[in-house]
Amino acid sequence: MALTPQNEETFFREVDEELRRDQLGSFWRRYGKLLVAGIVVALLLFAGYLFWQHRREQAAGVAGEQLSSALRDVSDNKPAAAAPVLAKLADSDVAGYRATARLTSAALALDKGDDKAAIAQYGAIAADDSLAQPFRDLALIRQTAVQYDTLPPAQIIARLKPLAVAGNPWFGSAGELVGLAYRKMGKNDLAGPLFAAMAKDKDVPETIRARAMRLAGLLGADTAGQAAGTAATGPVGE
Known part of the structure; x- marks a missing residue:
């Protein structure tokens, strides 16, 4: 049965609402596995270099443990515990750690209702050519989803x-x-x-x-x- 114009508008409105729930919902639930995969890829890319740079390898190992702990805090709904660690890792020498920390910090800002901060953080990630393109693309999508209505x-x-x-x-x-x-x-x-x-x-x-x-x-x-x-x-x- 064909939808009337009024029913069609209602349908599209429901789709818009579900889209926002999906796009702006729990960051860790939706993107956690993808981000972990991104970290693994980043580590593999750096593996050869880290093999010859023992001190840097040690530092990366410590940073990896810190990031894992912060992400566990996020998944356990402990953003206050995760925030300072993520802020520190945002300057990590390892691009995968740096991107993940910054994306997660932006998601936490969004969860707190600070859309302005989240938009700014996502925009900065999307514009950062030191990061791998998939991270930048994800940030651009997230930024656009937050701004979708405007x-x-x-x-x-x-x-x-x-x-x-x-x-x-x-x-x-x-x-x-x-x-x-x-x-x-x-x-x-x-x-x-x-x-x-x-x-x-x-x-x-x-x-x-x-x-x-x-x-x-x-x-x-x-x-x-x-x-x-x-x-x-x-x-x-x-």
Whole structure:
């Protein structure tokens, strides 16, 4: 059954609300594993150098223990204990530690309701060319998600369109924001195919794929190639 204009607006409003919950929810629950993986990659990249620099290796080992302890404090809802350690590690010589500490500090600012500080911190990370690109891209997505209600749709698209492509590790998160921005601009001919591509991509998180499939269908885009197991019906938020 086709949705009436009023019901369609309600549906998109529910999607917007769920998007904000997903994008701005618990940082550790959503991104913890990815950040740990990023740390491992950073350590591997530095392994050869650290092998010849024993003193630096010792320092990195101490920093790694400190970061692990701080992240445990975050996951245990002890931000006050984690904050000073994260602030110290924000200047670490190891890029993976530095990026993770700064991203987590920004998330803690957001959890406290200090959007202004979080936006500034995410923006600084995104602009820091000493950090690996995946960390910078994540910071840009998080910054844009926090500013989602205040940015013109065209600016959201300009920021995130390069990330909203299949094969990019942040395709789902960036693509959802870009697709909704297209829809707000009345460009359903661009939003629909983007949501359909996300719905078909097995690498996109399942919750995002499910929403993308519903939105693509509502906008008349073909989702026939979606992977088995992705829900196509049911209320937003399931």
